Amino acid sequence: MSHILIVEDEEKIASLLADYLTKAGYQTTTMYEGTEVVSTVKNNHFDLILLDLMLPGKDGLAICREIQEFSNIAMIMVTARVDEIDRLLGLELGADDYICKPFSPREVVARVKTILKRVNPSLRSSNHTSIAEPTATLELNSENYQATINQQPVELTAIEFNLLNILARAPGRIYSRSQLIDQVYQDNRIVSERTIDSHIKKLRKKLNAIESDNELVQSVYSVGYKLVLT
Structure with a gap:
């Protein structure tokens, strides 16, 4: 994780970002002023920093400079200052990206995912996934969007394939509808939870046509969906 x-x-913004990132599967730590940030980074492991530019105690640019002296940690600068000088200065200091307020929390999550995959190749999704369990063997090929269950092909749409691919990354894990929306629709379009329900319904129907004895994609009331292969 x-x-x-x-x-x-701004505590409301910090809380909103923490909520969205937590739902997306990340561990978060929140700080509200800049004085102790550098020492905190030195004494703890973080994979990425969302760093506000205007902070009490010490501003984000000074913090960025100091951290770059001892670490190559990924950084996204977050600010309401949109003039070009600040933008270029932030990126020249080694920031990986720059987000201006107001912003969509889903956009922030999408950018975090993109940067983490770039700096840590182990986080990238494999093009081919094979999961074998006592009752079913599921194979997914992301290059051609082909899926098979027990060597029988399943004709899926791109959205259905992506949903199944997400669920298959961690069989048994429950994914909320908002998590599925964030991961399937990374262009930040507005999608209702009913849309996800509709796609899941069609996906389940196709899977059940082959594996009729088992409900592979199961709903968890008021929470979301999970893949069960046992």
């Missing part, structure tokens, strides 16, 4: 440090003096 990647660990994200959120440094943001």
